[in-house]
Amino acid sequence: MDSQTALDILLKLVAITVAFTVVLLIVAYTVLAERRILGFIQGRLGPNRVGPGGLLQPFADLLKFILKEDIVPDKSTRFVYFLAPVIATMAALMTMIVYPFGPEFQVPFTNIVIPLTIARFDVSLLYVLGITSVGVYGIMLAGWSSNNKYSLMGGLRASAQMISYELALGLSLIGVILLAGTLDLAQIVEMQSGWHGARWFIFFHPLGFIIYMIAAIAETNRVPFDLPEAETELVAGFHTEYSAMKFALFFLAEYINMFTVSMLATTLFLGGWNVPFAEDIFGRGTFLFGLVSALGFLLKIIFFLFLYIWLRGTLPRFRFDQLMNFGWRILLPFALLSIFITATLIFLFPNL
Amino acid sequence: MLALLFLLFAGMAIGCALAVVAQRNPLYSAISLIGVFISLACLYVTLAAPFIAAVQVIVYAGAIMVLVVFVIMLLNVEEEAHQRQRLKFLLPVAIGLAGILIAEVAFILVTVQGTPATSGGLTHLDETNVGLTQSIGSALFTQYLLPFEITSILLLMAIVGAMTLARRGMLSPNARVVPGAQVLPLSMVDPTVGHEDTRAIETDSTDEAARLLGVAELRDQSKRE
Secondary structure, three states, X not given: OOHHHHHHHHHHHHHHHHHHHHHHHHHHHHHHHHHHHHHHHOOOOOOOOOOHHHOOHHHHHHHHHHHOOOOOOOOOOHHHHHHHHHHHHHHHHHHHHHXXXXXXXXXXXXXXXXXXXXXXXXOHHHHHHHHHHHOHHHHHHHHHHOOOHHHHHHHHHHHHHHHHHHHHHHHHHHHHHHHHOOOOHHHHHHHOOOHHHOOOHHHOOHHHHHHHHHHHHHHOOOOOOOHHHOHHHHOOHHHOOOOHHHHHHHHHHHHHHHHHHHHHHHHHHOOOOOOOOHHHHHOOOOHHHHHHXXXXXXXXXXXXXXXXXXXXXXXXXXXXXXXXXXXXXHHHHHHHHHXXXXXXXXXXXXXX | OHHHHXXXXXXXXXXXXXXXXXXXXXXXXHHHHHHHHHHHHHHHHHOOOHHHHHHHHHHHHHHHXXXXXXXXXXXXXXXXXXXXXXXXXXXXXXXHHHHHHHHHHHHHHHHOOOOOOOOOOOOOOOOOXXXXXXXXXXXXXXXXXXXXXXXXXXXXXXXXXXXXXXXXXXXXXXXXXXXXXXXXXXXXXXXXXXXXXXXXXXXXXXXXXXXXXXXXXXHHHHHHO
């Protein structure tokens, strides 16, 4: 191993650490934002005691989770019981490395050009889908290993739901792949630049975007698709028996999944880091261009996160048979239809 | 570096594969099998075939094994008891087959020198993009179109076959199941009809089911008896 490879590996490790830290911070504050916004929707205040306006609440929560007693059920399957939250969190975090957080830009006063992507490879979209599909095991194994019927029901529901909606999710992305002609996320974002923002794939593939959003909510087990943890029926679903830090890991995984799903929606449909008119004002490759683009990317993600919280405050939960009917009989045919429409569009206007 | 990664992932794959066979709990075997698939995917990445690696994870680890684990959880298969080994006579056969396999690998390692690319087998291909999506896609839809289509039809047949097997003697496809209600085939309330009639009804009590199916008198008789 020569010094160049060693330096590369070191740089990647630093980049991964920075990205994970930033994302975890954003996720922690998403939890706070959710509690405050839900409070606003329901006509109450929400947590506002720790720090100015409740801004330090996530750290108080973290401290509480760390200090609480960690209860392990007597008849649980020990190894799997410990493995499940680890799988859930790891699978949620692992997709983070392929997203383009911003364009390549030049560091001021030097000649160094930095890409705001940790890893770039040919099949990054498939990588994201693959890792997401492995994330199901966290929930399934948690439900099984707890040796509790409510947990088991939650785990079974979660896996059935995630398998069903993964299909519609994957199909809704095919239109984007057809439009871009590549599976590389960085290239997909590049394809959407120009036309002052009118080239985002949402305008060419709107039906696919709607289907993706619905399927993504179901994939992350959020309201109105939160049947795996429906508290009126299943106590707390698959994480009924989990406490302290292990529960916190599931909680974290859910919010990281929300974040990554929003990130994928932004990357594929809303032009990723492309901000309309940013290129004309700052010029491509400058530091300010990089900064504005990265902030634009973050803003789009925050919009999606807000949408999630808004939905949670507004919609009631589905019934399980409604969920399955909706997934297989409505979402799947419409996903196929959206592929058909987009393919026809590309066939008619090949220069799009 | 590559050799190190190869040793790591190959070791993981072999370790997990041994665990698949050695574990008594079927769920542990399934988890080990997932480990095998993921280590294999990592090996594919080191072999410059990222597409195959991604598909390996999506299809095997993400779809097939989820169903396997789902079924194990649903049936709640208990730990296999120490049963008498009925297939003991196959042990020498297995050892013999394993010996042949190892001999084959050793033979290949000894006789084949150099990779196909250097010995002139694959020179027309640029080895840097063999494993990429585009080259696989264009090969699949031009050169190997017929095998591709035949495989698709084979999979379709498997799905249709599974559906026909699962549907046999079940509710009619038009039957709607409402939670909290029971769906009863006619044969359950009226044994004289036999199992051929699979007309389904929608109700939440056996009495109402009997009335809807027009066998209320029959049921009243049997109650009185």
